[in-house]
Amino acid sequence: MNTLASLLPAVPALGWMVHARWLHRRLTTARHDPLTGLWTRDAFTRRARRLLRDPRAVVVLADVDHFKQINDTHGHAAGDVLLATVAARLAHGTGPGGVVGRLGGDEFAAVLVDRDGTAADRLHILARVLARPVDTAPDVHTTVSLGWVRAVDHPGEDLSTLLRRADEAMYAAKRFGQTGPRRARIGRLLGSVAGRRPGRRGAA
Numbered sequence: 001m002n003t004l005a006s007l008l009p010a011v012p013a014l015g016w017m018v019h020a021r022w023l024h025r026r027l028t029t030a031r032h033d034p035l036t037g038l039w040t041r042d043a044f045t046r047r048a049r050r051l052l053r054d055p056r057a058v059v060v061l062a063d064v065d066h067f068k069q070i071n072d073t074h075g076h077a078a079g080d081v082l083l084a085t086v087a088a089r090l091a092h093g094t095g096p097g098g099v100v101g102r103l104g105g106d107e108f109a110a111v112l113v114d115r116d117g118t119a120a121d122r123l124h125i126l127a128r129v130l131a132r133p134v135d136t137a138p139d140v141h142t143t144v145s146l147g148w149v150r151a152v153d154h155p156g157e158d159l160s161t162l163l164r165r166a167d168e169a170m171y172a173a174k175r176f177g178q179t180g181p182r183r184a185r186i187g188r189l190l191g192s193v194a195g196r197r198p199g200r201r202g203a204a
Helices: 002-007 010-031 041-051 067-074 076-094 119-130 159-175
Strands: 057-064 099-104 107-113 144-150
Touching: 041 099, 041 107, 041 159, 057 076, 057 119, 057 159, 067 076, 076 099, 076 107, 076 119, 107 159, 119 144, 144 159
Parallel strands: none
Antiparallel strands: 057 107, 057 144, 099 107
């Protein structure tokens, strides 16, 4: 009886521990995209804003080219594998000090800190890596359009505006058939708005 009585106070504490672990798993899952494992839009935004406090921050927007054609030709399962592959390569190319998120469908965003001034070279290499076939499906491959902007070039602008600038640059690259990343222009925005485009597939 004494042994049982000594254990009773621990029961509520154990219950709270189990509940806390369950809640932590739920929150962690909610912050990560289930297909790619990247941060969701909201989770990415919180982390990206912190990185933008560093004037060396670079904002990147990436969009998979001809993604509907990949789905139509190879099936949605192959499209999902391609998205997961793009996500992994983006995360690796951005590096451990950066943050990458899936904004929805076939669109991704990243913020990295360009500590050594090599962001342009790194993004050109990343564009070539992203165009490689999927390791497990050599027939599944396409290019990925990249637009990027240095935060220091646009002092006082927030993440949303910098993403719009990167979006503008990315779609300029698509229009002109540019295979490498395109840097955002200096000056006013032309009015493009990320996420409002035809032919987009919704988030998985």
